[in-house]
Amino acid sequence: AQSVTQLGSHVSVSEGALVLLRCNYSSSVPPYLFWYVQYPNQGLQLLLKYTSAATLVKGINGFEAEFKKSETSFHLTKPSAHMSDAAEYFCAVSDGGSASKIIFGSGTRLSIRP
Amino acid sequence: NAGVMQNPRHLVRRRGQEARLRCSPMKGHSHVYWYRQLPEEGLKFMVYLQKENIIDESGMPKERFSAEFPKEGPSILRIQQVVRGDSAAYFCASSPGPPGGANEKLFFGSGTQLSVL
Numbered sequence: 001a002q003s004v005t006q007l008g009s010h011v012s013v014s015e016g017a018l019v020l021l022r023c024n025y026s027s028s029v030p031p032y033l034f035w036y037v038q039y040p041n042q043g044l045q046l047l048l049k050y051t052s053a054a055t056l057v058k059g060i061n062g063f064e065a066e067f068k069k070s071e072t073s074f075h076l077t078k079p080s081a082h083m084s085d086a087a088e089y090f091c092a093v094s095d096g097g098s099a100s101k102i103i104f105g106s107g108t109r110l111s112i113r114p
Numbered sequence: 115n116a117g118v119m120q121n122p123r124h125l126v127r128r129r130g131q132e133a134r135l136r137c138s139p140m141k142g143h144s145h146v147y148w149y150r151q152l153p154e155e156g157l158k159f160m161v162y163l164q165k166e167n168i169i170d171e172s173g174m175p176k177e178r179f180s181a182e183f184p185k186e187g188p189s190i191l192r193i194q195q196v197v198r199g200d201s202a203a204y205f206c207a208s209s210p211g212p213p214g215g216a217n218e219k220l221f222f223g224s225g226t227q228l229s230v231l
Binding site for chain 1: 118147149154155156157158159162170205208219220222223224225
Protein backbone atom coordinates (compact mmCIF):
# COMPACT_ATOMS: atom_id res chain seq x y z
CA ALA A 1 0.00 0.00 0.00
CA GLN A 2 1.12 3.51 -0.70
CA SER A 3 1.16 6.41 1.72
CA VAL A 4 2.63 9.83 2.26
CA THR A 5 3.58 11.52 5.51
CA GLN A 6 3.78 15.27 5.79
CA LEU A 7 5.91 16.44 8.68
CA GLY A 8 4.41 19.44 10.41
CA SER A 9 0.74 20.28 10.16
CA HIS A 10 1.55 23.99 10.36
CA VAL A 11 4.58 25.91 9.10
CA SER A 12 5.10 29.64 9.57
CA VAL A 13 7.76 31.67 7.75
CA SER A 14 8.49 35.33 7.26
CA GLU A 15 7.83 37.01 3.95
CA GLY A 16 10.94 36.63 1.80
CA ALA A 17 12.21 33.61 3.73
CA LEU A 18 12.76 30.10 2.40
CA VAL A 19 9.75 27.82 2.36
CA LEU A 20 10.37 24.12 3.07
CA LEU A 21 7.47 21.70 3.36
CA ARG A 22 8.41 18.09 4.05
CA CYS A 23 6.93 14.96 2.53
CA ASN A 24 8.04 11.34 2.81
CA TYR A 25 6.42 8.57 0.81
CA SER A 26 6.05 4.83 0.99
CA SER A 27 5.55 2.82 -2.17
CA SER A 28 6.39 -0.70 -3.31
CA VAL A 29 6.72 0.44 -6.92
CA PRO A 30 8.26 3.54 -8.49
CA PRO A 31 5.83 6.24 -7.47
CA TYR A 32 4.28 9.23 -9.10
CA LEU A 33 4.40 12.11 -6.64
CA PHE A 34 2.44 15.34 -6.53
CA TRP A 35 2.09 18.56 -4.61
CA TYR A 36 -1.30 20.25 -4.57
CA VAL A 37 -2.26 23.62 -3.03
CA GLN A 38 -5.63 24.53 -1.54
CA TYR A 39 -6.62 28.14 -0.99
CA PRO A 40 -9.46 28.90 1.45
CA ASN A 41 -12.88 27.71 0.27
CA GLN A 42 -11.47 26.30 -2.95
CA GLY A 43 -10.62 22.92 -4.40
CA LEU A 44 -7.08 21.69 -4.85
CA GLN A 45 -4.82 22.86 -7.65
CA LEU A 46 -1.80 20.97 -8.94
CA LEU A 47 1.51 22.68 -8.13
CA LEU A 48 3.85 20.11 -9.63
CA LYS A 49 4.31 16.40 -10.22
CA TYR A 50 7.13 13.86 -10.49
CA THR A 51 6.74 11.07 -13.03
CA SER A 52 10.21 9.48 -13.15
CA ALA A 53 11.78 12.03 -15.46
CA ALA A 54 14.01 14.71 -13.88
CA THR A 55 14.38 14.39 -10.12
CA LEU A 56 14.13 18.15 -9.63
CA VAL A 57 10.64 19.25 -10.63
CA LYS A 58 9.67 22.87 -11.16
CA GLY A 59 6.08 23.92 -10.63
CA ILE A 60 3.95 27.01 -10.72
CA ASN A 61 4.41 30.11 -8.56
CA GLY A 62 8.15 29.51 -8.09
CA PHE A 63 7.81 26.22 -6.22
CA GLU A 64 9.97 23.19 -6.86
CA ALA A 65 10.43 19.76 -5.34
CA GLU A 66 13.22 17.21 -5.44
CA PHE A 67 12.66 13.47 -5.58
CA LYS A 68 15.20 11.62 -3.43
CA LYS A 69 14.78 7.88 -3.68
CA SER A 70 17.41 7.12 -1.02
CA GLU A 71 15.48 9.23 1.48
CA THR A 72 11.99 8.41 0.13
CA SER A 73 11.35 12.14 0.20
CA PHE A 74 9.72 14.73 -2.04
CA HIS A 75 10.09 18.01 -0.15
CA LEU A 76 8.60 21.22 -1.53
CA THR A 77 10.64 24.43 -1.53
CA LYS A 78 10.42 28.03 -2.59
CA PRO A 79 13.36 30.43 -2.18
CA SER A 80 11.36 33.47 -1.13
CA ALA A 81 7.89 33.37 0.39
CA HIS A 82 5.12 35.76 -0.65
CA MET A 83 2.04 36.62 1.35
CA SER A 84 -0.04 35.04 -1.42
CA ASP A 85 1.58 31.65 -0.71
CA ALA A 86 -0.46 31.27 2.48
CA ALA A 87 -2.54 28.14 1.89
CA GLU A 88 -2.73 24.44 2.68
CA TYR A 89 -0.35 22.18 0.80
CA PHE A 90 -0.89 18.49 0.17
CA CYS A 91 1.65 15.91 -0.90
CA ALA A 92 0.20 12.95 -2.81
CA VAL A 93 1.31 9.63 -4.33
CA SER A 94 0.03 7.15 -6.87
CA ASP A 95 1.52 4.00 -8.34
CA GLY A 96 0.59 4.96 -11.87
CA GLY A 97 -1.29 1.73 -12.50
CA SER A 98 -4.34 1.59 -14.72
CA ALA A 99 -6.73 1.58 -11.77
CA SER A 100 -4.68 3.59 -9.34
CA LYS A 101 -5.91 6.41 -7.19
CA ILE A 102 -4.04 9.36 -5.76
CA ILE A 103 -3.45 9.15 -2.02
CA PHE A 104 -3.07 12.44 -0.17
CA GLY A 105 -1.15 13.35 2.94
CA SER A 106 -2.79 15.13 5.84
CA GLY A 107 -1.68 18.55 4.64
CA THR A 108 0.55 21.37 5.88
CA ARG A 109 -0.88 24.79 6.51
CA LEU A 110 1.60 27.49 5.47
CA SER A 111 1.36 30.89 7.15
CA ILE A 112 3.40 33.90 6.04
CA ARG A 113 4.42 36.55 8.57
CA PRO A 114 4.76 40.13 7.29
CA ASN B 115 -14.19 25.54 -20.60
CA ALA B 116 -15.94 25.23 -17.28
CA GLY B 117 -14.11 23.48 -14.51
CA VAL B 118 -15.41 20.73 -12.24
CA MET B 119 -18.76 21.88 -10.90
CA GLN B 120 -20.08 20.74 -7.55
CA ASN B 121 -23.41 21.58 -6.04
CA PRO B 122 -24.70 22.51 -3.69
CA ARG B 123 -21.85 24.52 -2.22
CA HIS B 124 -23.30 24.12 1.27
CA LEU B 125 -25.77 21.47 2.39
CA VAL B 126 -27.44 21.32 5.77
CA ARG B 127 -29.23 18.16 6.86
CA ARG B 128 -30.73 16.88 10.09
CA ARG B 129 -29.71 13.52 11.45
CA GLY B 130 -31.49 10.72 9.61
CA GLN B 131 -32.05 12.64 6.39
CA GLU B 132 -30.46 11.90 3.03
CA ALA B 133 -27.74 13.98 1.43
CA ARG B 134 -27.15 14.06 -2.32
CA LEU B 135 -24.00 15.69 -3.61
CA ARG B 136 -23.56 16.35 -7.30
CA CYS B 137 -20.47 16.63 -9.43
CA SER B 138 -20.22 17.55 -13.10
CA PRO B 139 -16.75 16.76 -14.38
CA MET B 140 -14.88 18.90 -16.83
CA LYS B 141 -15.99 18.57 -20.43
CA GLY B 142 -14.46 15.50 -21.98
CA HIS B 143 -13.54 13.90 -18.64
CA SER B 144 -14.97 10.46 -18.00
CA HIS B 145 -13.14 9.66 -14.76
CA VAL B 146 -14.44 10.93 -11.44
CA TYR B 147 -13.07 10.68 -7.91
CA TRP B 148 -14.70 11.59 -4.61
CA TYR B 149 -12.69 12.65 -1.57
CA ARG B 150 -13.76 13.62 1.94
CA GLN B 151 -11.91 16.26 3.92
CA LEU B 152 -12.23 16.40 7.67
CA PRO B 153 -10.64 19.19 9.70
CA GLU B 154 -6.96 18.51 10.41
CA GLU B 155 -7.13 15.20 8.53
CA GLY B 156 -6.49 16.05 4.88
CA LEU B 157 -8.26 14.36 2.02
CA LYS B 158 -9.39 10.77 2.21
CA PHE B 159 -10.11 8.86 -0.98
CA MET B 160 -13.63 7.50 -1.17
CA VAL B 161 -14.42 6.20 -4.64
CA TYR B 162 -13.23 6.23 -8.25
CA LEU B 163 -15.77 5.92 -11.04
CA GLN B 164 -15.84 5.85 -14.79
CA LYS B 165 -19.00 6.26 -16.79
CA GLU B 166 -21.52 3.71 -15.47
CA ASN B 167 -18.81 1.80 -13.57
CA ILE B 168 -17.38 1.85 -10.06
CA ILE B 169 -13.69 1.11 -10.41
CA ASP B 170 -12.50 1.42 -6.82
CA GLU B 171 -14.70 2.00 -3.79
CA SER B 172 -12.20 0.93 -1.18
CA GLY B 173 -12.56 4.23 0.69
CA MET B 174 -16.33 4.19 0.95
CA PRO B 175 -17.98 3.30 4.26
CA LYS B 176 -19.74 -0.04 3.88
CA GLU B 177 -23.14 1.31 4.90
CA ARG B 178 -25.21 4.37 4.01
CA PHE B 179 -22.82 5.66 1.32
CA SER B 180 -23.18 5.07 -2.41
CA ALA B 181 -21.94 6.68 -5.59
CA GLU B 182 -22.88 6.59 -9.23
CA PHE B 183 -21.77 8.15 -12.47
CA PRO B 184 -24.49 7.53 -15.06
CA LYS B 185 -24.08 7.66 -18.79
CA GLU B 186 -25.89 10.98 -18.83
CA GLY B 187 -25.73 13.57 -16.07
CA PRO B 188 -23.52 14.28 -13.09
CA SER B 189 -21.90 11.93 -10.66
CA ILE B 190 -23.87 11.61 -7.43
CA LEU B 191 -22.56 10.83 -3.95
CA ARG B 192 -25.46 9.75 -1.78
CA ILE B 193 -25.41 9.51 1.98
CA GLN B 194 -28.45 7.94 3.60
CA GLN B 195 -29.51 8.50 7.21
CA VAL B 196 -26.80 11.06 7.85
CA VAL B 197 -25.14 11.31 11.25
CA ARG B 198 -23.13 14.16 12.78
CA GLY B 199 -19.88 12.39 11.91
CA ASP B 200 -20.69 12.77 8.21
CA SER B 201 -20.16 16.53 8.49
CA ALA B 202 -17.21 17.33 6.25
CA ALA B 203 -16.18 18.88 2.96
CA TYR B 204 -16.67 16.53 0.05
CA PHE B 205 -14.55 17.14 -3.02
CA CYS B 206 -14.99 15.77 -6.48
CA ALA B 207 -12.17 15.57 -9.01
CA SER B 208 -12.07 14.52 -12.63
CA SER B 209 -9.43 13.49 -15.11
CA PRO B 210 -9.42 13.10 -18.88
CA GLY B 211 -8.16 9.56 -18.89
CA PRO B 212 -7.34 6.63 -16.67
CA PRO B 213 -4.86 7.05 -13.84
CA GLY B 214 -1.25 6.39 -14.52
CA GLY B 215 1.08 7.81 -17.05
CA ALA B 216 2.92 11.06 -17.30
CA ASN B 217 -0.28 13.02 -17.93
CA GLU B 218 -1.99 12.01 -14.72
CA LYS B 219 -3.62 15.04 -13.14
CA LEU B 220 -6.76 15.66 -11.16
CA PHE B 221 -8.94 18.72 -11.58
CA PHE B 222 -10.86 19.51 -8.41
CA GLY B 223 -14.19 21.17 -7.79
CA SER B 224 -14.70 23.69 -4.99
CA GLY B 225 -16.37 21.10 -2.79
CA THR B 226 -19.65 20.67 -0.93
CA GLN B 227 -19.65 21.45 2.77
CA LEU B 228 -22.09 19.09 4.47
CA SER B 229 -23.30 20.06 7.92
CA VAL B 230 -25.42 17.61 9.88
CA LEU B 231 -27.44 19.12 12.71
